[in-house]
Amino acid sequence: MKKLILILLTFVLAMSFMTGCSAAEQSTETTEKFVLTMQIGNPVMTVNGEEKNIDDNGTIPVVESGRTLVPIRAIIEAMGGDVKWDGETNTAVLTLGDDIITLVIGSETAFLNEEKHTLDVEPKIINDRTMLPIRFIAESFKFSVDWDEKTETITITKDIADNSETTKGGKTLVVYYSASGNTEKVANYIKDAANADIFELVPVDKYTDDDLDWTDESSRVNDEHDDESKRDIKLESTTVPNWSEYDTVFIGYPIWWGIAAWPVNNFVKDNDFSGKTVIPFCTSASSGMGESGKLLSNMAGTGDWQDGMRFRSGASESDVKSWVDTLNLAASNNK
């Protein structure tokens, strides 16, 4: 009970802190709700009203010792977070914004950032899926959790700042390079969700399908991959109109051999990101972001670079919107 009160207090404090900005800001900022529902035994969840399979294997939430265990990846990604799994130590690391939760299969001890917590039900592997106690996770990430006994439905909610007012006027920019259209789709979803402007990076010498064929040892990408000096790709333009007006810059690229596709490099080198929040994003077949954002940040030498987000090549609009909604751009734009 004490813990619940503490969590609620933390939540109320966090919300009052988040909304404790100037009156002018409050008057332009409206809120919308993130709502995710799941039902015990049901492989379909809803995210902001849209039905989705929890995963491709038909995994379902279950109840163990009176606590709901859920397959975590789909849910955390819907919340806009990221899940990393270390098979050697049986550890799941969940990240959302600045918060990190670490859980170990079969252990009742979990960490929220540096803080140790004792779970009342331990994480388990059921049918090859990592099942974690959703209440602890959702509340740690400052989402509210409701349980409807009758329908065995769990509802996870969070009020989200609507960015449309504060980002109006072009304070947010999405810059991207896309060789085959996947990153372009994600860039456009971000543009719509953040009410941002968009700037495409176009190589003067565009990549053909043959150029991109990494299975051909003599292809252009292989050649450039093997010889770093050949990765100096001239772009049609690296100059964004009204660059100084942007507070937040998303920068998107496909992953090539574990790093950012190098056509973005010259944009990053040519621009001054001082005073800007830079949020990298990428698409890939299976790799994570790896060091790609960090390498670009070093290349730029300026700007407040965030961790960013990796999307699968065919990411849906709702995946992208859920992530953008958690970024609270309105707050970051008005820092």
Ligand SMILES: Cc1cc2nc3c(=O)[nH]c(=O)nc-3n(C[C@H](O)[C@H](O)[C@H](O)COP(=O)(O)O)c2cc1C
């Ligand atoms: C040259 C090349 C290298 C790639 N290397 C990786 C890789 O290391 N890991 C991965 O998951 N996907 C890799 N991919 C797949 C792309 O990252 C993925 O298809 C991406 O969504 C393409 O984005 P685009 O359509 O915007 O170009 C590679 C693709 C190409 C063409």
